[in-house]
Structures are given as C-alpha cells and as structure tokens.
Amino acid sequence: MKLGTKGRYAVMALVDLAYYGQGKPLALTEIAQRQSLPISYLEQLFLKLRQKGFVASTRGHLGGYTLAREAEAIRISEILEAIGEPIETTRCDKSSSTGCLGTNAKCLTHTLWAGLGAQMHQYLHGISLADVCERRVV
Amino acid sequence: MKLGTKGRYAVMALVDLAYYGQGKPLALTEIAQRQSLPISYLEQLFLKLRQKGFVASTRGHLGGYTLAREAEAIRISEILEAIGEPIETTRCDKSSSTGCLGTNAKCLTHTLWAGLGAQMHQYLHGISLADVCERRVV
DNA sequence: GAATTCCCGACTAAATTAGTCAAGTATGAA
C-alpha cells in the first residue's frame, strides 16, 4: 500500500506551480530544479495534466505552464486520477457485478476494502491545491 | 495506490479462519480451497502470522491453524503490518529527520501524505477481524 | 509406517515502475 512517484511528483509539481507561478508561465525546468525531480519524467506527467485540463501551456521562449483552474478548485484526488494513479483497494471490477473470484457474490472482505477506498478518496477530495500551498492540512 | 495480494490474502484467510474455525484447527488446504487462494503462497503468509503471534499451529493429521488471539482483538492494520504490507504514503524516512530529498526540512506535501497515512491507519485500526466476520463494516 | 499437515528457504517469471532518449514543433528575442 504505497504511493508511487507518479502521483507524488505530480502533486509536488502542481503545488510548486501554484506556489511560485503567480499568473505568469513557469518553465518545467525551474519546477524540476526546485523540487529536484527528473525533468523528462515531469514532461510526461504534464502532458496528461494539460490534456485533462489542469494546466495550460505557453511554448517558446519565456514559456511554461500555468494553472488552468483555480488552485482552490483542484482536488488532490483529481490529480491522482488524472495522472493514472487511482485508488484501487478492491480487486473486483466495479463495472461488472462479479466479485473477487468467479462467484457473483461479493467476498467477505469487499466492504472492508471498499470502505478504505472511500475513506481515502474522501480525504483527498477534501483537500485542494491551495490548502496544501497555504499549509491548511492537519 | 493499490492493495497487493499479500495483505488481501492474509486478511481473507484470517477472516475465513475466524469465521469457520470454531476453536478447532483448520487446515490451510481447506481455507485455500474455500477462498480459492494459492496454497503455497498462503503457507508463506501464515509462517509470518504465526511468528508474530496471530495464529497457532497444530501439526500432523487433523492439524491446522487456530487464532491465537481473540478475533475482536485483532486489528486489520496489525495484519497488514505483520505480513509486510505497511502503509507508506510519505517518502521520507521517518526515523532520520531528513525530508524527501537532502534537505532536513519537510517538503510541502509531507503533511498531506502523512495525513493520508494517518487516516488510513485510523480506519484499519478501528476494524477488527470480528467486525469483518459479522459484517459490521460500513 | 503411511498419510497428513505444518515448516522453511530458495528460486523465478511476469508485471510494474520509474524513468531515459530522440526527434519534433512553436515562440520570442537579438
């Protein structure tokens, strides 16, 4: 049960962007250096973040990224979702109605894990980028 | 952010043991079949569970495992810990006082992830094996 | 002594992660 670098880096970078980029575009190299993250890896992540509408890009000299939405309106849970690091606590495919294995009944532990997932999602949904920037996290 | 099979299988098996094994030893083959889990994998897990004092074993014919502690007194969080699937949300080594990278200050996202970890631990600590068996989970 | 069951360590195939690399496109400044 561990958090990977994808999600971690994405949030770190977006926090940095919200924190230091006051309106004007911030280059990825700058973010990468400040947070000491591999830049070519970040490029990958920001590609997805742009496609999903979290950031906007300006190319060329003095270009960079800006937040496409208000920092108050971006939930941490959304970032993880967008980047491809979803919360997967249950094993059963929630689309099909079949449980863990073969049987169409849910296994004994299903509600346990589902509850855990809900708990995590609720926590991460309740915190915005702005909250992290301004250290409003308990 | 996904739950692996180690933790999942361990909890499934222990729930099965608490549910079907009324006092008397339950063979691993029986548990494995009922939950359709790979038996040789389960053996590995139960080795650790015994060493950590969650179950007791009886060898030979009609042998098997029994719970070594009351089902009410076994928290899900303990199982995951024992089996080697801990909750790792932060990246910094909590023993050393150094943060994510080099600097001894905590990174901006540290409290966010620490909070998530605390949330998860709290949830899993608040639920016992007995709770799962008797479906007292929201 | 034969069947059953736990005990234990070593090993491995497959999947995932955590990136790198190379080539291209757009923009602004000198």
Next chain:
DNA sequence: TTCATACTTGACTAATTTAGTCGGGAATTC
C-alpha cells in the same frame, strides 16, 4: 533570419517489486 528556449510526443529500457512456485523436511495421528 537565426538562435535559444521550452513544450510535445512516442518509443524504449533498466531496475524493482510482485506474486507466486518448488523441493525437501519435520511433527503428529491413525
């Protein structure tokens, strides 16, 4: 124009982790 900067994109890969398997052994009961 030309150059430097910076985003864009897909392909590729090394390392790690996961999810097991396998083989042999030891204890216990019938």
